[in-house]
Amino acid sequence: MVAAEKTRATHALRPYLPATRDFASGKDSQRAFLDRCLAAIAQHEAEIGAFVHLNIEGARAASDGATERWRKGEALSPIDGMPIGIKDIMETEDMPTELGSPLFTGWRSGRDAAAVRALREAGAVILGKTVTTEFAATEPRGTRNPHDLGRTPGGSSSGSAAAVAAGFLPAALGTQVVGSLLRPASYCGCFGFKPSFGGINRGGSHDGLSQSCTGVIAASLAECWVVAREIVLRIGGDPGHPGIVGPADAVRPTPPQRLAILRTAGWGKASDAAKAAFAAALARLAKRGVAIVDSHADLAAAEAAIADAQSLTKQIDGWEARWPLNVYRDRDATKLSKHMLDRLAAAEALGVEKYRALIAQRAEARRIFAKLAAIADAVVTLSATGAAPIGLDSTGDAIFNVPASFLGVPALSLPVLAESGLPLGLQMIGFAQQDAALFGAAAWVASELSA
Amino acid sequence: MVAAEKTRATHALRPYLPATRDFASGKDSQRAFLDRCLAAIAQHEAEIGAFVHLNIEGARAASDGATERWRKGEALSPIDGMPIGIKDIMETEDMPTELGSPLFTGWRSGRDAAAVRALREAGAVILGKTVTTEFAATEPRGTRNPHDLGRTPGGSSSGSAAAVAAGFLPAALGTQVVGSLLRPASYCGCFGFKPSFGGINRGGSHDGLSQSCTGVIAASLAECWVVAREIVLRIGGDPGHPGIVGPADAVRPTPPQRLAILRTAGWGKASDAAKAAFAAALARLAKRGVAIVDSHADLAAAEAAIADAQSLTKQIDGWEARWPLNVYRDRDATKLSKHMLDRLAAAEALGVEKYRALIAQRAEARRIFAKLAAIADAVVTLSATGAAPIGLDSTGDAIFNVPASFLGVPALSLPVLAESGLPLGLQMIGFAQQDAALFGAAAWVASELSA
Numbered sequence: 001m002v003a004a005e006k007t008r009a010t011h012a013l014r015p016y017l018p019a020t021r022d023f024a025s026g027k028d029s030q031r032a033f034l035d036r037c038l039a040a041i042a043q044h045e046a047e048i049g050a051f052v053h054l055n056i057e058g059a060r061a062a063s064d065g066a067t068e069r070w071r072k073g074e075a076l077s078p079i080d081g082m083p084i085g086i087k088d089i090m091e092t093e094d095m096p097t098e099l100g101s102p103l104f105t106g107w108r109s110g111r112d113a114a115a116v117r118a119l120r121e122a123g124a125v126i127l128g129k130t131v132t133t134e135f136a137a138t139e140p141r142g143t144r145n146p147h148d149l150g151r152t153p154g155g156s157s158s159g160s161a162a163a164v165a166a167g168f169l170p171a172a173l174g175t176q177v178v179g180s181l182l183r184p185a186s187y188c189g190c191f192g193f194k195p196s197f198g199g200i201n202r203g204g205s206h207d208g209l210s211q212s213c214t215g216v217i218a219a220s221l222a223e224c225w226v227v228a229r230e231i232v233l234r235i236g237g238d239p240g241h242p243g244i245v246g247p248a249d250a251v252r253p254t255p256p257q258r259l260a261i262l263r264t265a266g267w268g269k270a271s272d273a274a275k276a277a278f279a280a281a282l283a284r285l286a287k288r289g290v291a292i293v294d295s296h297a298d299l300a301a302a303e304a305a306i307a308d309a310q311s312l313t314k315q316i317d318g319w320e321a322r323w324p325l326n327v328y329r330d331r332d333a334t335k336l337s338k339h340m341l342d343r344l345a346a347a348e349a350l351g352v353e354k355y356r357a358l359i360a361q362r363a364e365a366r367r368i369f370a371k372l373a374a375i376a377d378a379v380v381t382l383s384a385t386g387a388a389p390i391g392l393d394s395t396g397d398a399i400f401n402v403p404a405s406f407l408g409v410p411a412l413s414l415p416v417l418a419e420s421g422l423p424l425g426l427q428m429i430g431f432a433q434q435d436a437a438l439f440g441a442a443a444w445v446a447s448e449l450s451a
Numbered sequence: 452m453v454a455a456e457k458t459r460a461t462h463a464l465r466p467y468l469p470a471t472r473d474f475a476s477g478k479d480s481q482r483a484f485l486d487r488c489l490a491a492i493a494q495h496e497a498e499i500g501a502f503v504h505l506n507i508e509g510a511r512a513a514s515d516g517a518t519e520r521w522r523k524g525e526a527l528s529p530i531d532g533m534p535i536g537i538k539d540i541m542e543t544e545d546m547p548t549e550l551g552s553p554l555f556t557g558w559r560s561g562r563d564a565a566a567v568r569a570l571r572e573a574g575a576v577i578l579g580k581t582v583t584t585e586f587a588a589t590e591p592r593g594t595r596n597p598h599d600l601g602r603t604p605g606g607s608s609s610g611s612a613a614a615v616a617a618g619f620l621p622a623a624l625g626t627q628v629v630g631s632l633l634r635p636a637s638y639c640g641c642f643g644f645k646p647s648f649g650g651i652n653r654g655g656s657h658d659g660l661s662q663s664c665t666g667v668i669a670a671s672l673a674e675c676w677v678v679a680r681e682i683v684l685r686i687g688g689d690p691g692h693p694g695i696v697g698p699a700d701a702v703r704p705t706p707p708q709r710l711a712i713l714r715t716a717g718w719g720k721a722s723d724a725a726k727a728a729f730a731a732a733l734a735r736l737a738k739r740g741v742a743i744v745d746s747h748a749d750l751a752a753a754e755a756a757i758a759d760a761q762s763l764t765k766q767i768d769g770w771e772a773r774w775p776l777n778v779y780r781d782r783d784a785t786k787l788s789k790h791m792l793d794r795l796a797a798a799e800a801l802g803v804e805k806y807r808a809l810i811a812q813r814a815e816a817r818r819i820f821a822k823l824a825a826i827a828d829a830v831v832t833l834s835a836t837g838a839a840p841i842g843l844d845s846t847g848d849a850i851f852n853v854p855a856s857f858l859g860v861p862a863l864s865l866p867v868l869a870e871s872g873l874p875l876g877l878q879m880i881g882f883a884q885q886d887a888a889l890f891g892a893a894a895w896v897a898s899e900l901s902a
Contacts, residue, residue: 111775234803236806239659243806245803245807320691326568327562352687355693
């Protein structure tokens with residue numbers, strides 16, 4: 001048992017720049033890097049609980065192969081040899097996929113999900129499956145926040161964020177349908193990337209909802225980008241979507257001229273300290289010449305359009321998740337949480353006509369939000385109402401994350417704010433299919449605010 | 452062994468009107484109907500090969516339950532008790548799902564696909580899994596055409612069409628990404644319905660491509676509609692799509708004022724007899740007051756926009772199907788057909804940038820086609836180049852079917868034409884999300900041409 005008192009992780013976040021000369025020159029090696037990750041895991045995983053499964057032997061072998069390729073100048077990609085974690089709702093050939101549900105204990109699909117397959121083609125080392133809440137929804141599965149073991153890491157990509165924060169991994173895949181990438185990234189002090197809807201191929205990932213996206217939680221913005229980019233180059237986005245392809249140098253800092261503040265329905269729930277940290281950050285950016293747009297008719301219209309995003313999203317997700325939850329409930333209802341059963345019952349009362357109205361309303365909100373591209377380069381808000389809440393019974397409130405999910409637009413959480421010494425993310429939201437542009441602006445903002 | 456000479460099936464197509472008074476009055480019963488289906492199967496399945504698996508005991512029990520419900524006036528839906536076949540790329544709880552591939556021999560997911568689940572909620576009797584080509588592509592799996600055992604039933608929904616044509620079932624689910632519903636419907640003399648893209652929820656169906664749709668092959672237009680409608684009322688369309696909901700009386704004949712002829716790239720490959728049958732049908736409709744639009748700038752633009760649809764579709768599908776085929780190839784390449792391996796190799800040479808250009812071109816074609824709604828109530832063309840080709844090595848040419856798939860619009864094949872005494876479909880193509888309107892027009896056309 002781990003005491004619930006604050007036990008700050010001692011690992012500094014370690015930016016992993018796989019294409020640096022260290023690897024090419026042989027001063028460092030992919031295998032040596034993996035071994036440092038494994039050492040951190042051996043030391044801290046028991047108290048953090050970021051993983052459901054590890055394939056250490058497989059990772060060592062893959063890492064040795066990568067080390068050899070880098071030595072010969074034959075690296076498969078910039079992420080050849082990068083240890084990566086996979087949220088446990090994505091299928092892996094060599095490890096079970098348990099979806100955070102006792103209904104799937106030990107289940108093996110026998111195949112890699114599309115994104116996992118692409119990562120392996122790029123040489124990445126698939127080290128383990130990271131803890132997810134039940135079916136990537138809200139029921140927590142015990143992972144602790146490395147910055148304070150008595151606090152939640154957030155969810156549903158709980159293990160991915162905790163593993164990166166603890167220095168177990170430089171990057172991990174997660175998914176977000178409401179706030180499952182950006183909230184844990186904020187609570188754990190990582191960078192989090194929720195792509196434009198459809199940005200990363202979800203084949204073999206059990207998150208087929210209409211707002212759901214595969215994304216990346218990483219120790220640096222560069223890693224968020226390079227991991228996403230290398231996947232999409234090999235397997236594309238969802239079928240019918242262009243996928244988030246952009247230049248390798250998308251993270252070159254590009255000062256935004258105008259940033260618009262979107263307070264969202266979360267503002268009323270945010271702590272005073274969080275609001276103060278946000279205001280201070282914006283003031284610094286303003287001082288550096290960024291025009292802060294805080295009052296505009298189009299901005300007010302966007303706020304109104306997303307005011308009910310959390311409730312609308314809950315209804316949309318519920319209807320869409322009805323299958324396969326109804327099948328699973330009939331198989332063994334005792335293996336679903338009460339929350340999940342309640343959600344299913346609500347969905348069964350909704351009906352397809354109501355659902356059509358909901359997605360029509362969402363489409364209208366997207367049209368309204370898109371107009372903001374004319375008045376700002378990106379939108380900024382908080383990533384969470386404050387630092388990670390105390391306790392492991394809840395993964396916290398996604399209210400600040402739901403707008404980008406609802407709108408289908410790219411969003412990043414930058415670990416540049418703090419509350420009482422604990423991490424807090426600044427969220428930047430971009431425009432549909434403009435993920436690369438968002439990274440450029442975010443790289444500049446992160447650099448300015450970290451300086 | 453079955454001789455390859457012409458052996459016309461003796462079963463007349465039997466319209467199954469589940470909500471008729473026969474069931475309600477007790478003069479006929481769901482169970483008696485099922486028994487007639489089972490008798491036809493016992494007599495002819497050995498020579499036709501429409502099924503991969505049958506669950507006869509389960510079907511009898513389900514049918515008895517439905518019979519009892521109808522007797523009590525407590526039928527769950529108009530299709531309560533309707534025996535239905537499921538293309539073997541959709542998961543079923545009680546039967547294996549083998550995807551037409553030796554890689555999946557005996558594979559059981561242990562759950563029902565979304566559409567199957569909805570059918571069971573509506574009381575439908577899931578009688579069996581129907582033969583599909585390998586992964587719903589082109590490699591045939593031996594099913595014979597009930598109208599001539601020496602001919603292909605078409606593909607990839609081979610078993611679904613053959614089962615309906617043979618009187619084994621009143622309706623079966625199929626899927627179409629190129630021409631896999633309408634071509635077999637045409638060859639087998641059934642009604643075939645390919646919905647607007649996203650129209651029927653594909654959860655648990657292994658056809659995630661961006662043109663792929665679940666649809667219905669049935670012995671009547673009414674059954675195509677009622678089966679689709681009852682599914683969508685319960686589980687909706689694909690996540691994020693409105694689904695094809697419309698009134699129960701969508702099949703009330705509604706005379707179209709204008710029908711536009713789209714010759715498509717298929718015209719040059721169509722037989723003279725097929726073209727003559729088409730011309731004769733159109734002449735009959737013109738005589739009944741329908742204006743036939745055969746020359747218009749917007750029509751010419753649409754023809755140009757779809758001229759390369761077959762090649763474009765092949766490239767789009769190939770890229771999208773790359774995963775999981777690459778995973779399966781690496782597992783055991785000897786269990787994939789040469790065609791499938793060639794297709795995968797071509798996709799691996801394509802690249803995401805080329806894919807983006809392809810789907811952008813497709814989006815433009817959709818915009819151009821949509822303009823036709825201003826000049827016609829629906830578009831008409833052939834469903835196939837002619838009657839089913841002789842031989843079982845190929846499932847025929849999908850060139851007349853690819854436009855509706857490429858355009859994402861609803862399409863129906865009506866068994867109202869013939870070539871040398873063999874069935875040939877008249878295809879009617881509608882506009883996106885206007886599936887119900889297409890049914891109304893098609894009901895009138897089918898009635899006029901069958902009179």
